Amino acid sequence: MIEVELHLQGSEFQLNAEFSVPGHGVTAVFGPSGCGKTTLLRAIAGLEPDAMGSARVNGKKWQTPHERLPVEARRVGLVFQHPSLFQHLTVEENLFYGAKRLENASKPFDLTELILILGIEKLLKRHPGSLSGGELQRVALGRALLAEPKLLLMDEPLSMLDQASRGILIQLLERFLQQIDIPVLYVTHSSEEVARLADNLVLLSGGRVTACGPTTTVLASLNSELSRSENAFSVLQGRISSKELPGLLCVECSDGIDLKVPASETMVANHYNLGRAVRLRIRARDVSICLERPQQSSILNILPAVIVEISTSSDSGSRVIKLDIAGMHILSKISDYSVQQLGFHTGQAVFAQIKSASLV
Numbered sequence: 001m002i003e004v005e006l007h008l009q010g011s012e013f014q015l016n017a018e019f020s021v022p023g024h025g026v027t028a029v030f031g032p033s034g035c036g037k038t039t040l041l042r043a044i045a046g047l048e049p050d051a052m053g054s055a056r057v058n059g060k061k062w063q064t065p066h067e068r069l070p071v072e073a074r075r076v077g078l079v080f081q082h083p084s085l086f087q088h089l090t091v092e093e094n095l096f097y098g099a100k101r102l103e104n105a106s107k108p109f110d111l112t113e114l115i116l117i118l119g120i121e122k123l124l125k126r127h128p129g130s131l132s133g134g135e136l137q138r139v140a141l142g143r144a145l146l147a148e149p150k151l152l153l154m155d156e157p158l159s160m161l162d163q164a165s166r167g168i169l170i171q172l173l174e175r176f177l178q179q180i181d182i183p184v185l186y187v188t189h190s191s192e193e194v195a196r197l198a199d200n201l202v203l204l205s206g207g208r209v210t211a212c213g214p215t216t217t218v219l220a221s222l223n224s225e226l227s228r229s230e231n232a233f234s235v236l237q238g239r240i241s242s243k244e245l246p247g248l249l250c251v252e253c254s255d256g257i258d259l260k261v262p263a264s265e266t267m268v269a270n271h272y273n274l275g276r277a278v279r280l281r282i283r284a285r286d287v288s289i290c291l292e293r294p295q296q297s298s299i300l301n302i303l304p305a306v307i308v309e310i311s312t313s314s315d316s317g318s319r320v321i322k323l324d325i326a327g328m329h330i331l332s333k334i335s336d337y338s339v340q341q342l343g344f345h346t347g348q349a350v351f352a353q354i355k356s357a358s359l360v
Helices: 035-044 091-102 111-118 133-146 163-176 191-197 215-219 265-270 336-342
Strands: 002-009 014-021 024-030 050-058 059-064 078-079 151-155 184-188 200-204 208-214 234-241 246-254 257-262 277-281 289-290 299-309 318-325 327-336 347-356
Touching: 002 035, 014 035, 014 200, 014 336, 024 035, 024 191, 035 078, 078 133, 078 299, 091 133, 111 133, 111 163, 133 163, 184 191, 191 234, 191 277, 200 215, 208 215, 215 234, 215 246, 234 257, 234 327, 246 277, 257 299, 289 299, 289 318, 289 327, 318 336, 318 347, 327 336, 327 347
Parallel strands: 014 208, 024 184, 024 200, 078 151, 151 184
Antiparallel strands: 002 014, 002 050, 050 059, 200 208, 234 246, 234 277, 246 257, 289 347, 299 318, 299 347, 318 327
């Protein structure tokens, strides 16, 4: 387990973060800019000397109210927005920098394999100044992993990249972070990155943790600030079941429940093979509710559902409704007026119209 109770009083900001998440897989720390995400990661790493409280990682005490491990003893791997590579060293020398400082490394990564996975074999003799943003981040990730960290901390590693580089690197992270036997705390304000990468989710707002737990559970809660915001979304897991419809992929999310999602010809031909596990991101504002199944609708995904919960308060004239679709929970954001006019209530059988579901 990763158990954190850290407090930091700044001149204009106060961090009071308490949470506990599994000590494996990827945990996303999600929230708006300025909510304390980077400060939290720095405090866990030991880079905020004024941070008080406790931190424990898989049974190892990193900090207590009475003592604290120095940064180097915590064995943290750090990957920031701006890769901090040594400009006077080649890529190869940067990779070896962390590994050379280790004593008796227990399970060193195979260097050749890591270089191939990261796709940096042609960059080894080059210097950082000649690399693109995506290339820099891949090298930074490799250097962090070769230092054999007990915890990998990633602070918005894709935020400074162009769309093409971001797309390539998130595909790599999607595969790679699930393969390594190292827990990851991944800071982001991108719902796409949460949907694609996160097993667990910590919501941060104003320096405080407002929700914590498995990603699908946290996203389905009506009590969080995220669910009440315009950015509310749900994540469903499934497998590619068909690629035969023009411009569409069919994703089986549950027995008898297939969702049709837009796909380019390149995606259909190359990236998404039949049977491949995928995740879908569904924005709450893209889900409408009907009392009867619509006929001859342009919306392709119309599914029977049951209303599980309705938010008790209205936000900007809207309410959030949690729906159960064959055991899966998704959110719908509709107007207060519609709730009253259609008489929606918990336990009611309805139909969910999913106007847009995105493969992520």
